[in-house]
Amino acid sequence: MASRLQAELKKKKPFDSPEQEAALSLLRTADLVQVRFARLFRGHGLTPSQYNILRILRGEGKPLPILEIASRTITVVPGITGLIDRLEQAGFLARKRCEKDRRVVYVELTTKGIRVLGELDQPLLELHRNMLGHLSATELGTLIGLLEKARSALAEGAGDA
Amino acid sequence: MASRLQAELKKKKPFDSPEQEAALSLLRTADLVQVRFARLFRGHGLTPSQYNILRILRGEGKPLPILEIASRTITVVPGITGLIDRLEQAGFLARKRCEKDRRVVYVELTTKGIRVLGELDQPLLELHRNMLGHLSATELGTLIGLLEKARSALAEGAGDA
DNA sequence: TGTAATTAATTGACATGTCAACTAAATGCT
DNA sequence: AGCATTTAGTTGACATGTCAATTAATTACA
Numbered sequence: 001m002a003s004r005l006q007a008e009l010k011k012k013k014p015f016d017s018p019e020q021e022a023a024l025s026l027l028r029t030a031d032l033v034q035v036r037f038a039r040l041f042r043g044h045g046l047t048p049s050q051y052n053i054l055r056i057l058r059g060e061g062k063p064l065p066i067l068e069i070a071s072r073t074i075t076v077v078p079g080i081t082g083l084i085d086r087l088e089q090a091g092f093l094a095r096k097r098c099e100k101d102r103r104v105v106y107v108e109l110t111t112k113g114i115r116v117l118g119e120l121d122q123p124l125l126e127l128h129r130n131m132l133g134h135l136s137a138t139e140l141g142t143l144i145g146l147l148e149k150a151r152s153a154l155a156e157g158a159g160d161a
Numbered sequence: 162m163a164s165r166l167q168a169e170l171k172k173k174k175p176f177d178s179p180e181q182e183a184a185l186s187l188l189r190t191a192d193l194v195q196v197r198f199a200r201l202f203r204g205h206g207l208t209p210s211q212y213n214i215l216r217i218l219r220g221e222g223k224p225l226p227i228l229e230i231a232s233r234t235i236t237v238v239p240g241i242t243g244l245i246d247r248l249e250q251a252g253f254l255a256r257k258r259c260e261k262d263r264r265v266v267y268v269e270l271t272t273k274g275i276r277v278l279g280e281l282d283q284p285l286l287e288l289h290r291n292m293l294g295h296l297s298a299t300e301l302g303t304l305i306g307l308l309e310k311a312r313s314a315l316a317e318g319a320g321d322a
Numbered sequence: 323t324g325t326a327a328t329t330a331a332t333t334g335a336c337a338t339g340t341c342a343a344c345t346a347a348a349t350g351c352t
Numbered sequence: 353a354g355c356a357t358t359t360a361g362t363t364g365a366c367a368t369g370t371c372a373a374t375t376a377a378t379t380a381c382a
Contacts, residue, residue, distance in 0.1 A: 018301040019289040023194055025308040030191030031235050032315035033184055038370090047337065067360060074192050079339050081362055086337075103347045103360040128180040134314050135307070140179040143307045146300055147186040153295050154193035199340090208367065228330060240369050242332055247367075264330040264377045 026150075033131060040127055044116055049075060050087055051120070054109065058117050063096060063108035092116060187311075194292060201288055205277055210236060211248055212281065215270065219278050224257060224269035253277060 015021040034048065041051045056072050057064060070080045084107060087093050092113035098104035109117075132140065176182040195209065202212045217233050218225060231241045245268060248254050253274035259265035270278075293301065 016286060017289055018298060018305070019293040019296075020286075022293055022296070022301050022304050022308075023289055025305050025312075026187070026191050026194060028235075029308045029312050029315070030187050032312060033187060036315065049338065065360080070361095074189075075338080076340060077360090078341080078362075078364095082338080101348070101360085105361070124181075125177060128178055128184055131314055132180040132183055132311060135180075135183070135310060137179060139307055139310070140183050142303060143183050143311070144179070144186050146296070146304045146307070147183075147190045149296060149300070150293060150304075151186075151190050151193060153292055154190070154197065210368065226330080231331095236368080237370060238330090239332075239334095239371080243368080262330085262378070266331065 022150075036127060036131060040120070040123055044120060045090065046092075046116065046120075049073070049083055050092075053080075053083060053087060053107075054092060054113050054117050057093065057107065057109045058114065063106040065098070065104050065106055069107060087113075183311075197288060197292060201281070201284055205281060206251065207253075207277065207281075210234070210244055211253075214241075214244060214248060214268075215253060215274050215278050218254065218268065218270045219275065224267040226259070226265050226267055230268060248274075 015024070037048050037051075041048055046054070052073055053069055056069055066080055066084060067077065069084075070077050073080075075083065084093070084095065088095060091110055094108050094110055096106045096108055098106055135143065176185070198209050198212075202209055207215070213234055214230055217230055227241055227245060228238065230245075231238045234241075236244065245254070245256065249256060252271055255269050255271055257267045257269055259267055296304065
């Protein structure tokens with residue numbers, strides 16, 4: 001039997017290799033997960049990237065420089081500027097220039113930002129259960145382990161031939 | 162010991178649940194894979210989405226209507242138009258309006274499109290090996306199976322409470 | 323036949339990601 | 353002091369993804 005992913009993608013030919021099937025399966029699954037997150041966040045006026053920034057700030061518990069935030073996200077530095085712009089515009093956070101080093105811009109959650117994060121905590125827990133709750137604890141552990149092993153060859157620059 | 166992903170993300174608190182760790186791990190890994198693909202394609206003047214469209218056309222072996230292409234990609238319908246625009250502009254494919262039903266636009270690979278696909282076949286095989294070749298056949302099979310199981314709860318509309 | 327509903331595709335508006343180039347402030351070094 | 357380098361962040365250009373709305377052609381059916 002041809003693989004299910006092959007059918008999902010209406011792909012005519014089978015996969016060239018198990019590696020290819022795994023990579024495409026990974027991208028496809030991640031996209032479906034991403035769509036679910038986006039749907040939830042949109043209901044609260046946020047995009048996934050925006051939520052991620054607010055979550056990082058809450059996790060830290062204090063204002064962070066813009067580049068420090070960038071280093072903890074996938075987003076590349078120039079993308080952060082517009083992201084922060086829109087979050088500030090919407091009142092979820094505020095910029096504060098550092099007095100000691102006037103190149104640095106700190107970003108701080110507002111009350112509104114803290115509130116929207118709180119509103120999302122419970123729905124997010126439920127969404128996670130909803131998406132992956134049908135996998136057993138063992139399966140989740142195996143999946144996490146395999147993904148970690150996959151990433152070990154994907155780290156920045158690894159294997160750049 | 163805290164999880165490695167937690168360290169990778171400089172995350173202060175542990176994950177709320179195994180489901181959360183698995184979901185974030187999935188997104189992170191997929192992003193790294195995507196970046197590698199993008200790097201390869203860029204060297205040939207293509208983006209991942211553009212390559213994907215060319216690949217679909219080659220797999221089919223004949224011209225396809227635009228909406229048929231859209232249905233085989235993640236890309237939402239309106240996004241396809243611009244994508245096809247740029248591919249046509251670059252000479253990789255051509256539009257042909259259907260004579261029977263003048264609403265339909267067929268898209269067909271050009272010689273140049275076929276050539277660039279050919280140039281990428283070998284490097285892609287190598288990239289796949291490079292990215293996931295350190296996983297055993299058993300591990301790849303397990304990963305593919307778990308991702309498939311994950312997708313079963315993520316299918317369009319599934320679990321929309 | 324003629325009008326409503328459907329279908330294929332495009333357009334426009336906006337968020338994001340990515341690159342290259344830039345500004346401004348701080349540091350290093352002579 | 354004075355000039356080169358580095359660092360923090362922004363800007364501009366372009367590709368993509370997403371939504372809502374639109375155009376154009378076809379189909380359904382009263």
